[in-house]
Amino acid sequence: MEMVRLFHERFWIEQGYQQLKEELGLDHYEGRxxxxxxxxxxxxxxxxxxxxxxxxxxxxxxxxNLWYQRxxxxxxxxxx
Numbered sequence: 001m002e003m004v005r006l007f008h009e010r011f012w013i014e015q016g017y018q019q020l021k022e023e024l025g026l027d028h029y030e031g032r033x034x035x036x037x038x039x040x041x042x043x044x045x046x047x048x049x050x051x052x053x054x055x056x057x058x059x060x061x062x063x064x065n066l067w068y069q070r071x072x073x074x075x076x077x078x079x080x
Contacts, residue, residue, distance in 0.1 A: 020048055 020026040024047050029040040 016048070020044055024048055024051075 017026075024044045026041065026044045029037055031037060031040070
């Protein structure tokens with residue numbers, strides 16, 4: 001069971017890393033200094049965190065809207 005949990009965690013870590021490279025340009029840095037690379041990585045990770053927060057908030061909003069729509073349908077069915 002522990003092996004399944006570790007595999008699942010690894011999958012999500014790899015997905016996040018792939019997303020950092022493809023969508024946010026983690027692998028686009030071509031500078032020569034350690035400081036520049038650290039700054040680039042920090043900005044990419046901040047952008048990733050911001051995008052994940054936006055996606056989570058959007059998903060919550062969609063779920064709330066679905067809930068409200070269901071409640072309205074139930075009320076319309078119950079009212080004469």
